[in-house]
Amino acid sequence: MDKRTFIKTGLIGVAAIFASGFTVKGKSYINSLKSGKRKDGFVQPPLPYAFDALEPYIDAETMKIHYEKHYTAYTRNFNEIAGKLGISNKPAREILSEVSKYPEALRNNGGGYLNHLLFWNVLSPAGGGAPEGRLHEAIIDSFGSFEQFKNQFDAAARSVFGSGWAWLIISEGKLRITATHDQDNPMMDVSNDKGIPILCLDVWEHAYYLKYQNRRTDYINAFWNVVNWDFVSKRYNFALKRKIA
Numbered sequence: 001m002d003k004r005t006f007i008k009t010g011l012i013g014v015a016a017i018f019a020s021g022f023t024v025k026g027k028s029y030i031n032s033l034k035s036g037k038r039k040d041g042f043v044q045p046p047l048p049y050a051f052d053a054l055e056p057y058i059d060a061e062t063m064k065i066h067y068e069k070h071y072t073a074y075t076r077n078f079n080e081i082a083g084k085l086g087i088s089n090k091p092a093r094e095i096l097s098e099v100s101k102y103p104e105a106l107r108n109n110g111g112g113y114l115n116h117l118l119f120w121n122v123l124s125p126a127g128g129g130a131p132e133g134r135l136h137e138a139i140i141d142s143f144g145s146f147e148q149f150k151n152q153f154d155a156a157a158r159s160v161f162g163s164g165w166a167w168l169i170i171s172e173g174k175l176r177i178t179a180t181h182d183q184d185n186p187m188m189d190v191s192n193d194k195g196i197p198i199l200c201l202d203v204w205e206h207a208y209y210l211k212y213q214n215r216r217t218d219y220i221n222a223f224w225n226v227v228n229w230d231f232v233s234k235r236y237n238f239a240l241k242r243k244i245a
């Protein structure tokens, strides 16, 4: 497949994910998901569902504060810092891949921007269950079974001391589970375990404390009920074809 055909196919795939029922501005959203940027900076796309859509697993108040306060701040700060550095025209993914060149604040806010962009979209009120097709096969291949995969992912999410993220990544065509601290992302050059994330879980306390307090394990268990496997599968296929590892 040549590059042009590939890009077109990728866009159709992403567009198809959001074709039903989401009140998003399709084009800017697709652009932001694809490259994390637009001409005049980095967009904050609308949440692809209502704040209360993930109840009872993730509560409305948490989603509202998480999206409107935390995510807005990451996006604003990322735009401000990238603007000052004159790099607003670069894709967020590219900036993160060379983040060690820049001030720490860019690492924190650029990571916060891109991590949440993925996080909002791996969740869905119609989520849960298990993946199908190629991703399902790849999970069996890499982890033995879907249950074993979930157990390993849960362990990674529980093991983050303080604030951070658990990830399912593709690295050199293989699936792997990893975890990062603060707002680090496996695509960053500072990451010890690099890859393209296809699924992530925010384990900062701001993501669960209002409902679950210190019971992070309950939040992790609830997460599986709202994982949008359709989106994760499409992202898996997309990332595989791009061969970025």
Ligand code: MN3
Pocket: 066, 070, 116, 202, 204, 206, 207
């Ligand atoms: Mn968060």
